[in-house]
Amino acid sequence: MTIAVRAESITKTFNGSQKALDQVNLSVNHGEVLVVMGPSGSGKSTLIRTFNGLEAIDAGQLEIVGIPLDTDQDERQIRRIRRRVGMVFQQFNLFPHLSILDNITLAPIRVRKINKANAEERAHGLLAQMGIADQALKYPSELSGGQQQRVAIARALAMDPELMLFDEPTSALDPERVKEVLDAMRRLAADGMTMIVVTHELGFAREVADRVLFMDAGRVVELTDSSTFFTQAKEERSRRFLNQMAH
Amino acid sequence: MKRKRLRWLEIVLAGLVLTLVGILVNNLAVNLIRTELGLSFKWLWQPAGFALSEHTLPYQPGDSTAWALLVSWLNSLRVIACSIVLATVLGVGAGAARRSLNPLLRQLAGLYVGLIRQIPLLLQLLFWYFVAFLGLPSEPMAPVGTLVSLSNQGIAILGLNLSVEFSAVLVGLSVFTGAAIAEVVRGGLDSVPKGQWEAFRSLGIGETLGMRKVVLPQALPAILPALSSQYLNLAKNSTLAIAVGFADLYAVSDTAITQTGRAIEGFLILLLSFLALNLLINGGMQVLNRIVVRPAQRT
Numbered sequence: 001m002t003i004a005v006r007a008e009s010i011t012k013t014f015n016g017s018q019k020a021l022d023q024v025n026l027s028v029n030h031g032e033v034l035v036v037m038g039p040s041g042s043g044k045s046t047l048i049r050t051f052n053g054l055e056a057i058d059a060g061q062l063e064i065v066g067i068p069l070d071t072d073q074d075e076r077q078i079r080r081i082r083r084r085v086g087m088v089f090q091q092f093n094l095f096p097h098l099s100i101l102d103n104i105t106l107a108p109i110r111v112r113k114i115n116k117a118n119a120e121e122r123a124h125g126l127l128a129q130m131g132i133a134d135q136a137l138k139y140p141s142e143l144s145g146g147q148q149q150r151v152a153i154a155r156a157l158a159m160d161p162e163l164m165l166f167d168e169p170t171s172a173l174d175p176e177r178v179k180e181v182l183d184a185m186r187r188l189a190a191d192g193m194t195m196i197v198v199t200h201e202l203g204f205a206r207e208v209a210d211r212v213l214f215m216d217a218g219r220v221v222e223l224t225d226s227s228t229f230f231t232q233a234k235e236e237r238s239r240r241f242l243n244q245m246a247h
Numbered sequence: 248m249k250r251k252r253l254r255w256l257e258i259v260l261a262g263l264v265l266t267l268v269g270i271l272v273n274n275l276a277v278n279l280i281r282t283e284l285g286l287s288f289k290w291l292w293q294p295a296g297f298a299l300s301e302h303t304l305p306y307q308p309g310d311s312t313a314w315a316l317l318v319s320w321l322n323s324l325r326v327i328a329c330s331i332v333l334a335t336v337l338g339v340g341a342g343a344a345r346r347s348l349n350p351l352l353r354q355l356a357g358l359y360v361g362l363i364r365q366i367p368l369l370l371q372l373l374f375w376y377f378v379a380f381l382g383l384p385s386e387p388m389a390p391v392g393t394l395v396s397l398s399n400q401g402i403a404i405l406g407l408n409l410s411v412e413f414s415a416v417l418v419g420l421s422v423f424t425g426a427a428i429a430e431v432v433r434g435g436l437d438s439v440p441k442g443q444w445e446a447f448r449s450l451g452i453g454e455t456l457g458m459r460k461v462v463l464p465q466a467l468p469a470i471l472p473a474l475s476s477q478y479l480n481l482a483k484n485s486t487l488a489i490a491v492g493f494a495d496l497y498a499v500s501d502t503a504i505t506q507t508g509r510a511i512e513g514f515l516i517l518l519l520s521f522l523a524l525n526l527l528i529n530g531g532m533q534v535l536n537r538i539v540v541r542p543a544q545r546t
């Protein structure tokens with residue numbers, strides 16, 4: 001099994017408005033890093049949120065890490081997928097009433113039934129990997145944004161996911177904090193993690209992405225390997241976007 | 248400027264309140280002089296002379312009125328405490344159900360809250376007493392095995408027999424207050440950012456566990472103050488028990504006042520007893536607040 005995500009003409013409309021996703025086709029291999037770009041409202045978040053069942057699709061077919069996800073959201077299938085797919089949000093979404101350690105070990109202990117000592121040992125390892133080994137006993141509000149986002153990544157990794165979804169993970173950070181998060185993601189990619197990343201960070205995309213998906217108005221405008229995208233994008237719409245971003 | 252206006256408002260309000268109190272005290276004094284009774288609490292130590300349909304401590308009509316009042320206060324306390332527990336279970340369940348992923352559960356909970364809040368509590372108590380409980384067969388029914396059985400004699404739980412009056416008040420108060428608590432809980436859950444739900448769901452954590460470990464702890468600071476005011480409402484509403492003949496503090500005080508004609512003293516005692524009850528509830532909630540909210544507020 002080498003396909004992490006297969007989407008066939010998936011469509012999504014939020015009550016009455018224009019289509020957030022319009023016949024999107026996509027397939028992502030294991031070990032691949034895909035960056036998703038596009039203007040605001042183009043459907044980037046909606047797309048990756050369908051991959052772990054946070055949004056239901058109206059039509060089309062989805063298969064995530066080998067598990068089919070139909071339009072009628074079967075709660076059991078979704079939970080099977082969520083156990084194997086991590087997600088990192090723009091706003092971190094750490095649990096504010098739990099310590100960093102408890103944030104990371106909650107799901108492994110309760111969902112994967114790993115014993116507490118092992119879960120905590122793994123959590124300390126992940127925090128070290130994220131460069132914040134000394135923060136385990138603090139609470140989220142005591143950490144900087146960049147540190148919180150790295151905890152969020154560690155929390156997702158603690159479930160040993162096969163696929164990681166990132167929705168603008170650095171957009172809520174102070175500029176000087178962006179690099180520490182991107183560096184952590186770079187290391188993750190280097191370790192062979194399958195990643196789908198919505199981001200406006202051109203440097204990261206150019207350097208880390210295998211392919212770039214460019215969306216507009218819910219449609220796939222261009223899906224190509226990243227060197228092609230950044231040097232000779234086929235579509236006028238993509239080139240305009242890149243031009244804007246560069247300034 | 249706003250401060251100054253508020254200060255003026257306070258002075259005017261204080262003036263009004265003082266005038267009202269003055270009128271009341273004056274009335275009281277005039278009445279006392281006219282009836283030539285004076286304030287007296289001697290009657291408390293005379294035999295009550297009436298029977299109580301239920302009592303947790305030994306009681307006979309020959310016992311003093313004070314003893315009758317204490318026994319009835321314990322009856323009130325008992326039904327209030329039990330109702331608080333049952334109403335909380337119902338309310339938290341129904342409030343959580345209104346934010347469940349299951350549409351049937353959501354609708355059922357919505358129906359419960361909507362319906363119960365439309366009907367006056369007195370009517371509901373009468374319904375539970377005359378229709379629901381007295382309408383039951385005299386042969387006990389056991390819907391959930393031998394743990395609980397229902398009949399027109401009341402409820403029996405694990406061999407503990409609850410009178411039909413107690414049962415009707417318990418169920419009536421709990422169902423009524425449960426609906427209000429459900430709204431409080433729903434409001435609390437809604438105060439927790441959507442991202443928290445998405446975060447626990449994304450980790451493969453199920454709805455029940457996520458509610459318990461992630462959402463509810465964060466909702467509690469918003470829920471607890473409103474919850475204690477619902478508990479106080481419940482305590483006050485328990486005086487409606489007189490309608491179904493439950494021997495609570497209010498019903499027994501009423502009888503004693505009728506018998507002795509000591510209305511002012513009787514109401515003073517009622518007032519103080521309810522004050523004690525409310526202080527008890529408030530104190531309990533403050534302890535709970537300290538235990539639950541402090542650690543959760545480290546945000």
Ligand SMILES: Nc1ncnc2c1ncn2[C@@H]1O[C@H](COP(=O)(O)OP(=O)(O)OP(=O)(O)O)[C@@H](O)[C@H]1O
Nearest residue numbers: 014015017020038039040041042043044045046047
């Ligand atoms: N919960 C929702 N209810 C209604 N409409 C929504 C909802 N979420 C997204 N939309 C709409 O769907 C479209 C796609 O939104 P989406 O959030 O996926 O865009 P995006 O590319 O992630 O934009 P951004 O860069 O601003 O995050 C937009 O028109 C948006 O208004």
Ligand SMILES: [Mg+2]
Nearest residue numbers: 044045046167
């Ligand atoms: Mg978005």
